Amino acid sequence: MKKNIFLIVFAIGFMGFYANAQEQNHEAHHKAEFKKEVFTVYGNCGMCERTIEGSLKNVDGVVLADWDEETDQMTVSFNPEVITLDAIKQKIADVGYDSDTHRAKDEVYNNLPGCCQYERPKN
Ligand SMILES: [Cu+2]
Structure with missing residues (x-):
């Protein structure tokens, strides 16, 4: 027992x-x-913020996209099995915004509203 x-x-x-x-x-x-990354995206104003963050809205694998107008810092959270950091930065460049590694095409940048034509980093 x-x-x-x-x-x-x-x-x-x-x-x-x-x-x-x-x-x-x-x-x-x-x-x-999920992976969290913080990097620089150049921009000016609240309109830039909507465009930058909007470029990652409804994108598969991205669960958070937040750009800070004061610091130019972009914070993203994403599933690395679904999307890469490179692809995320490319989407931001596609709507006209340069990051620390990806540069927007000149014609896309030139089409941004005047107030949004931020000072581009030297390349
Ligand atoms: Cu702007």
């Missing part, structure tokens, strides 16, 4: 340990799903 109780206690303990291990594994998996 004593032996049985010992086995039951051992089994319950083991189950608890197993459940905990599963949970930790799940957490690790969840963390790996």
